[in-house]
Amino acid sequence: MVTYRDATAADLPAIVLLLAEDQIGGRRDDPGPPLDSAYAAAFAAIDGDPNQRLIVAVSGGTVIGTMQLSFLPGLLNRGAWRGQIEAVRIAADQRGQGLGADMIGWAVEQCRARGCFMAQLTSNNDRGAAHRFYERLGWQKSHAGFKLYLEAY
Amino acid sequence: MVTYRDATAADLPAIVLLLAEDQIGGRRDDPGPPLDSAYAAAFAAIDGDPNQRLIVAVSGGTVIGTMQLSFLPGLLNRGAWRGQIEAVRIAADQRGQGLGADMIGWAVEQCRARGCFMAQLTSNNDRGAAHRFYERLGWQKSHAGFKLYLEAY
Numbered sequence: 374m375v376t377y378r379d380a381t382a383a384d385l386p387a388i389v390l391l392l393a394e395d396q397i398g399g400r401r402d403d404p405g406p407p408l409d410s411a412y413a414a415a416f417a418a419i420d421g422d423p424n425q426r427l428i429v430a431v432s433g434g435t436v437i438g439t440m441q442l443s444f445l446p447g448l449l450n451r452g453a454w455r456g457q458i459e460a461v462r463i464a465a466d467q468r469g470q471g472l473g474a475d476m477i478g479w480a481v482e483q484c485r486a487r488g489c490f491m492a493q494l495t496s497n498n499d500r501g502a503a504h505r506f507y508e509r510l511g512w513q514k515s516h517a518g519f520k521l522y523l524e525a526y
Numbered sequence: 527m528v529t530y531r532d533a534t535a536a537d538l539p540a541i542v543l544l545l546a547e548d549q550i551g552g553r554r555d556d557p558g559p560p561l562d563s564a565y566a567a568a569f570a571a572i573d574g575d576p577n578q579r580l581i582v583a584v585s586g587g588t589v590i591g592t593m594q595l596s597f598l599p600g601l602l603n604r605g606a607w608r609g610q611i612e613a614v615r616i617a618a619d620q621r622g623q624g625l626g627a628d629m630i631g632w633a634v635e636q637c638r639a640r641g642c643f644m645a646q647l648t649s650n651n652d653r654g655a656a657h658r659f660y661e662r663l664g665w666q667k668s669h670a671g672f673k674l675y676l677e678a679y
Contacts, residue, residue, distance in 0.1 A: 385601075388601060389601060392601060392602055398602060399602070401603045401604060402601075402602065402603065402604060403604070409604050409605070411604045411605035411606075412601055412604065412605050413605075414605055415599050415600060415601050415605030415606075416601065416605075418599035418607075419599050419600070419601075422577065422599065424575065424577075425598075425599060427601070441600055441601075443596075443598055445578075445596055445612075446568050446571035446572050446575065446578060447568060447572070447594055447612060447613060448538075448541060448542060448545060448555075448565055448568050448569065448572075448580070448594075448613065449545055449551060449552070449555065449612075449613050450554045450555065450679070451554060451555060451556070451562050451564045451565065451568075452562070452564035452565045452566075452567055452568030452569075453564075453568075454571075459598075459600060459602075460600060460601065460602050481674060481676070484676060485676050489676055490675065490676055490677050490679065491673055491674065491675050491676060491679070492673070492674045492676060493648070493671065493672065493673050493674070494671075494672050495646070495648060495669040495670065495671050495672070496669060496670050496672065497668060497669050498667075498668055498669060498670060504670055504672075507672045508672075510674075511674060512672040512673065512674045513672065513673050513674070513675075514651075514670050514671070514672055515650060515651055515671065515672075515673055516648040516649060516650050516651060516670070516671025516672075516673065517648065517649055517651060517657055517667050517669070517670065517671060518646065518647075518648050518667070518668065518669025518670060518671040519646065519647050519648070519649065519657075519660045519661075519665040519666065519667055519668075519669075520644055520645070520646050520665065520666050520668050520669065521634060521644065521645045521646070521663075521664060521665045521666070522643065522644050522666075523634070523637060523638050523642055523643055523644060523645060524643050526603070526643065526644070
C-alpha cells in the first residue's frame, strides 16, 4: 500500500539518497551524513511556496519515491495554469511494479485539482525507457528540452 | 534601442496579441478587445509571485517582445535553483535582427543574478528554426519535453 504526502524536513535524507543514486541527474548530490545544509534551505523555499510541492511516496513507513510538483501561472491559453513534474525518482528495489505509473497518475490528479490545463515534464534523452513509459501513459513527446548550465556541472 | 522590464497590467493587450499571433502555441488565445478577464487574473498571479516575472521588450514605447521567467527551487544539485523561460514571443516585424538572442541573453543574466545553476526551456518540435537558434546560443538539447493536456486543446 503506497501513500503520497508532502515531504517534511525529516524526509530529506531519504529523498536526497534517491536523488544521489540516480546516475544521470544526481552526480553532484550527496546524501551524507551529514546532509549539506543547502538541502534544508532548498526545502524551506519549496515548503514556503504554495505553488511548489515536494512529494514522497511512502510504503510501510519508508520513502520509496519522490517527485516535485510546480504549479505555474501564465498568460498562454487564456491565463491557464500548468503543472510541472520534476525530479521523479523511485527506489531501485521498487521498480517494475507499477509505482511509476501510479505516482504520475497521482501527480496528474493534483494538477487537475489545481485547475491546470496541462501537465508538463522533461526527461533526459538518455532515459529511453522513461520516454516510452510517458508515451504509454498518454503523454505527447511534442517538445525538445533545452538546458544551459550557468556553472560547472 | 531595446529595453526590458517587468510587464504591467497595461501591457496585457500587447502581450496577448503577441501570444495569439503565434500559430503553434496561441490558437486558444484572443487579444480582443475586450480582453478576456482571465488574462488579468493570470497576470495578478504572476505579478504577486516573487518567483515569476512576465517580461516585455520595449522599443520606442512599443512592446515588441515578451517572455516569462520562472525561478524554481529544488533539491537537485545540492538545492540549486533553476531559471525557466517560457512563452518567448517576438513581433513578426522585429524578427531577424538579433532581438531573440538579446532577449535570451538578458533572461540568462536574470537567472544568474538569482543564483540559478541552470536555465531551461522547452520548444515545440515544430519550431525547428528556434531549436537551431538555441543550440547556436550554446543551449544543450539534452531532454525531451512531454505534455499531457488535461482539457480539450
